[in-house]
Amino acid sequence: MNDLSLNKLDRLVAELGDIPVVTDPKVVRRRSRDFFWYSPILNELLDGKSADLIVAPRDESDVIRVAAACARHRVPITVRAGGTGNYGQAVPLNGGVLLDISALTDIEWIKPGVLRVGAGAKMNAIDAETQAQGFELRMHPSTKRTATIGGFVAGGSGGIGSVTYGGLREHGNILAARVVTVEEKPRVIELRRDAAQKINRAYGTTGIITALEMPLAPSWKWIDVVVAFDDFMDAAAFGYEAALADGIVKKLLAPVTWPLPSYFGALKPHCPDGKSILIAMIAEPSLESFKALLGNRGTITLETPTDDSPGQVPLYEYTWNHTTLQVLKSDRSVTYLQCLYPHDRLLEKVAEMRELFPDEVLQHLEFIRFGGRVTCSGLPVVRFRDAHRLNEIISLHEQRGVYIANPHVYTVEDGSRYKRADADQLGFKQEVDPFGLLNPGKMRSFVSARA
Amino acid sequence: MNDLSLNKLDRLVAELGDIPVVTDPKVVRRRSRDFFWYSPILNELLDGKSADLIVAPRDESDVIRVAAACARHRVPITVRAGGTGNYGQAVPLNGGVLLDISALTDIEWIKPGVLRVGAGAKMNAIDAETQAQGFELRMHPSTKRTATIGGFVAGGSGGIGSVTYGGLREHGNILAARVVTVEEKPRVIELRRDAAQKINRAYGTTGIITALEMPLAPSWKWIDVVVAFDDFMDAAAFGYEAALADGIVKKLLAPVTWPLPSYFGALKPHCPDGKSILIAMIAEPSLESFKALLGNRGTITLETPTDDSPGQVPLYEYTWNHTTLQVLKSDRSVTYLQCLYPHDRLLEKVAEMRELFPDEVLQHLEFIRFGGRVTCSGLPVVRFRDAHRLNEIISLHEQRGVYIANPHVYTVEDGSRYKRADADQLGFKQEVDPFGLLNPGKMRSFVSARA
Numbered sequence: 059m060n061d062l063s064l065n066k067l068d069r070l071v072a073e074l075g076d077i078p079v080v081t082d083p084k085v086v087r088r089r090s091r092d093f094f095w096y097s098p099i100l101n102e103l104l105d106g107k108s109a110d111l112i113v114a115p116r117d118e119s120d121v122i123r124v125a126a127a128c129a130r131h132r133v134p135i136t137v138r139a140g141g142t143g144n145y146g147q148a149v150p151l152n153g154g155v156l157l158d159i160s161a162l163t164d165i166e167w168i169k170p171g172v173l174r175v176g177a178g179a180k181m182n183a184i185d186a187e188t189q190a191q192g193f194e195l196r197m198h199p200s201t202k203r204t205a206t207i208g209g210f211v212a213g214g215s216g217g218i219g220s221v222t223y224g225g226l227r228e229h230g231n232i233l234a235a236r237v238v239t240v241e242e243k244p245r246v247i248e249l250r251r252d253a254a255q256k257i258n259r260a261y262g263t264t265g266i267i268t269a270l271e272m273p274l275a276p277s278w279k280w281i282d283v284v285v286a287f288d289d290f291m292d293a294a295a296f297g298y299e300a301a302l303a304d305g306i307v308k309k310l311l312a313p314v315t316w317p318l319p320s321y322f323g324a325l326k327p328h329c330p331d332g333k334s335i336l337i338a339m340i341a342e343p344s345l346e347s348f349k350a351l352l353g354n355r356g357t358i359t360l361e362t363p364t365d366d367s368p369g370q371v372p373l374y375e376y377t378w379n380h381t382t383l384q385v386l387k388s389d390r391s392v393t394y395l396q397c398l399y400p401h402d403r404l405l406e407k408v409a410e411m412r413e414l415f416p417d418e419v420l421q422h423l424e425f426i427r428f429g430g431r432v433t434c435s436g437l438p439v440v441r442f443r444d445a446h447r448l449n450e451i452i453s454l455h456e457q458r459g460v461y462i463a464n465p466h467v468y469t470v471e472d473g474s475r476y477k478r479a480d481a482d483q484l485g486f487k488q489e490v491d492p493f494g495l496l497n498p499g500k501m502r503s504f505v506s507a508r509a
Numbered sequence: 510m511n512d513l514s515l516n517k518l519d520r521l522v523a524e525l526g527d528i529p530v531v532t533d534p535k536v537v538r539r540r541s542r543d544f545f546w547y548s549p550i551l552n553e554l555l556d557g558k559s560a561d562l563i564v565a566p567r568d569e570s571d572v573i574r575v576a577a578a579c580a581r582h583r584v585p586i587t588v589r590a591g592g593t594g595n596y597g598q599a600v601p602l603n604g605g606v607l608l609d610i611s612a613l614t615d616i617e618w619i620k621p622g623v624l625r626v627g628a629g630a631k632m633n634a635i636d637a638e639t640q641a642q643g644f645e646l647r648m649h650p651s652t653k654r655t656a657t658i659g660g661f662v663a664g665g666s667g668g669i670g671s672v673t674y675g676g677l678r679e680h681g682n683i684l685a686a687r688v689v690t691v692e693e694k695p696r697v698i699e700l701r702r703d704a705a706q707k708i709n710r711a712y713g714t715t716g717i718i719t720a721l722e723m724p725l726a727p728s729w730k731w732i733d734v735v736v737a738f739d740d741f742m743d744a745a746a747f748g749y750e751a752a753l754a755d756g757i758v759k760k761l762l763a764p765v766t767w768p769l770p771s772y773f774g775a776l777k778p779h780c781p782d783g784k785s786i787l788i789a790m791i792a793e794p795s796l797e798s799f800k801a802l803l804g805n806r807g808t809i810t811l812e813t814p815t816d817d818s819p820g821q822v823p824l825y826e827y828t829w830n831h832t833t834l835q836v837l838k839s840d841r842s843v844t845y846l847q848c849l850y851p852h853d854r855l856l857e858k859v860a861e862m863r864e865l866f867p868d869e870v871l872q873h874l875e876f877i878r879f880g881g882r883v884t885c886s887g888l889p890v891v892r893f894r895d896a897h898r899l900n901e902i903i904s905l906h907e908q909r910g911v912y913i914a915n916p917h918v919y920t921v922e923d924g925s926r927y928k929r930a931d932a933d934q935l936g937f938k939q940e941v942d943p944f945g946l947l948n949p950g951k952m953r954s955f956v957s958a959r960a
Contacts, residue, residue, distance in 0.1 A: 169794070170729075170730065170793075170794070171729065171758075171792060171793070171794035171795075172794045192643055192727075196756075222755070223755050223756055224755040224756060228754060228755055228756040229754045229756050229757055229798050229801065229802050230754060230756030230757040230758075230795050230798030230799075231756040233794075233797065233798065250797070251797060251798070251800075251801035252801050273756065273794055273795070273798075274794075276643075276727030278621075278622065279621065301881065302880060302881025302882075303679060303680045303681060303881065304673070304674050304675040304679055304878045304881060305647075305674055305675060305679040305680050305681030305682040305724065306680055306681040307622075307681075341622065342621075342622070343620070343621070343622035343623045343684075343724055343725075344622075344681050344724070346684065346701070346702060347680050347681030347684065347702070347724075348681075349702075350680065350702035350703050351680050402853075427755045429753060430752065430753025430754065430755060430883055431753075431882070431883075432881055432882075
């Protein structure tokens with residue numbers, strides 16, 4: 059309960075009227091978690107953190123009422139939806155209200171190339187709607203089937219699709235956001251152009267996002283492809299060539315080192331023993347060109363249309379941080395890192411890291427565009443020894459020019475690094491959250507000018 | 510008439526039956542030209558070159574009959590369609606038949622992302638058909654309103670759209686080609702995958718292209734935009750940023766130095782005195798992000814939907830080699846070059862060339878992707894002194910790391926340089942044109958093994 063008096067919470071709940079509230083402690087504690095447990099360090103740090111109650115607004119006017127009440131009573135608010143984050147984005151550090159915005163799912167409109175949608179809409183549901191009109195989200199995380207667009211923008215950075223469009227931090231990948239301020243008289247602010255970056259990867263600490271305007275990509279019939287290679291560096295080299303091939307339309311290119319595929323459950327029949335693989339999503343009309351580029355360098359072991367409808371496990375759920383999850387299913391001793399390789403020494407650095415940690419850091423790479431250059435992100439699976447060694451591994455990467463966005467810290471400032479956009483999020487927070495109520499401690503450098 | 514006896518041509522014509530033939534010398538001479546006269550050097554070298562007659566096949570079976578007859582009588586064939594080339598691609602070096610394939614316009618089929626079409630179809634007509642289905646050609650030259658797809662593939666290299674998809678030489682930008690061989694019993698060969706590169710920019714010397722399978726891009730509502738800048742290097746720097754911005758969907762980014770815009774006829778009201786401009790085509794949903802990226806660095810002087818329907822002059826007709834044409838309309842003393850800037854020292858090299866030839870080489874750049882990297886092509890307008898100085902300018906560029914595809918030579922080998930694809934065109938020619946009848950001299954290193 060921290061420093062909140064029961065009395066205060068009672069008064070708050072009373073003021074919320076008919077807005078749904080959950081107070082069952084078991085449910086509240088369970089919903090106060092996300093997937094931070096991929097990190098043994100966060101697993102300790104965030105253990106037991108919980109909200110005091112869940113409030114589930116049905117629409118934006120409910121959000122405004124909750125924000126006003128919390129501001130009056132100085133009760134913290136932590137926004138949550140799918141809860142698929144890995145840095146405790148949905149974990150209240152100081153109790154209070156867990157604001158579950160999952161009901162804000164309305165699609166306001168779809169125009170050619172643009173969508174206006176409630177922050178709580180699931181990305182899979184968005185794609186189902188927009189694909190009927192020939193469009194789809196430009197990018198999504200590997201958690202697309204359960205994650206929401208608001209959570210992705212607030213706590214993600216890129217993913218499947220970033221090999222073509224770059225990450226959320228690139229100009230044009232978030233068109234606008236509507237946020238509700240946490241004040242006694244909340245305001246609704248429309249952030250357009252560069253201003254929209256003020257809510258990008260701020261973990262929900264810079265206003266309550268209620269709606270987003272997102273650019274759409276033309277949708278393709280995507281083909282899931284697995285290619286097996288004798289050597290991981292061959293998979294990486296071919297993936298790099300394919301990423302550079304602007305005439306080949308693709309959504310995902312992810313080389314995965316053996317033995318990671320040995321953990322790949324349902325995919326194992328397509329993962330020959332001892333082989334590293336490349337996981338790819340290629341637009342059907344480009345598949346022939348993709349194969350021509352491949353030549354005899356690898357063997358295609360799977361080729362099937364992408365299917366992420368309910369009950370299906372799409373191929374992308376073996377990439378990005380789902381690779382870690384696939385291993386964690388049978389081996390809880392591992393964790394992961396987030397790397398960005400320098401675009402001008404890409405394969406050289408991949409090979410260098412590989413030699414440095416041959417069995418300890420198991421690489422998979424996700425090719426992306428970053429600042430207009432092809433490079434790769436990598437979320438290697440790390441055999442965890444202790445925090446000291448993990449930090450040493452991070453340092454050794456950084457000393458050698460491989461950037462790390464540390465996923466074993468939970469604050470905005472410590473974790474974001476290369477994933478951040480250029481925007482005055484701290485200054486903006488003074489405007490929209492003057493009392494510092496949006497998950498206090500999450501943006502650790504914030505000191506309220508008014509509290 | 511060169512070394513062809515009148516008798517031989519008479520017999521040839523007789524064998525063509527009802528295939529349309531034109532022998533009026535005035536018409537034949539006029540149609541034996543293209544836009545090689547942009548080069549004062551080619552203008553001398555190709556002066557007076559002409560076919561002996563024009564043959565205009567109505568379909569592929571007519572092409573086969575002409576090829577057979579020409580092979581039997583050892584009569585040269587030069588393929589021509591729109592005649593918009595600049596290197597004499599359509600100019601017969603040794604007389605013979607001018608094969609006008611303009612009637613091969615059939616669209617065989619359009620699938621999502623792919624088109625199968627006769628080589629003589631105009632690109633503007635193709636886009637009109639495919640746009641109704643939400644697609645368009647990935648790229649086209651500035652001559653799109655009159656050029657054909659066969660001519661583009663045989664004699665072009667890229668253009669508007671290459672800022673996103675790269676040039677024709679990139680994997681996946683030509684999916685397949687059907688060619689008729691020049692033999693007594695002509696064969697029809699389907700070239701797929703890498704093999705399709707055997708006809709790429711071979712100026713029609715490696716078989717008679719009758720049909721092409723081309724990848725399509727999703728079509729956007731494009732907005733023509735002109736931005737004025739005080740300084741050309743500011744236009745170039747912003748164009749570079751926009752080219753690198755993967756979240757902004759664009760088709761054209763071309764900075765143009767003052768005083769070139771002073772020659773821009775109908776566009777002059779949008780070209781303020783003394784200002785360099787950036788010419789852009791931006792997808793409508795990306796326009797706001799484009800403007801956000803621009804900020805206060807330049808002034809938008811034109812913003813209007815792209816319109817290249819009959820009677821309209823689209824903005825792209827002030828870029829690529831149309832820039833040269835705009836100047837030639839009032840000043841016949843200029844010519845041009847074709848440059849490729851190194852992607853890793855781009856703006857530095859642009860500035861260096863600018864300082865080296867301040868008034869003699871007037872720059873405009875066309876941002877492109879080349880091998881997966883953003884760089885720029887440049888077709889500067891050159892104040893022509895003489896051939897010696899022109900070659901000196903070329904050498905000075907090359908010595909400093911700026912690649913030149915010399916447009917003042919007419920053979921495949923001499924002119925192509927960085928525009929070439931990796932394919933054994935010379936070897937393939939022995940297969941499909943064993944007597945060397947396809948515009949003899951154009952692929953100058955070819956020596957027939959059988960002639």
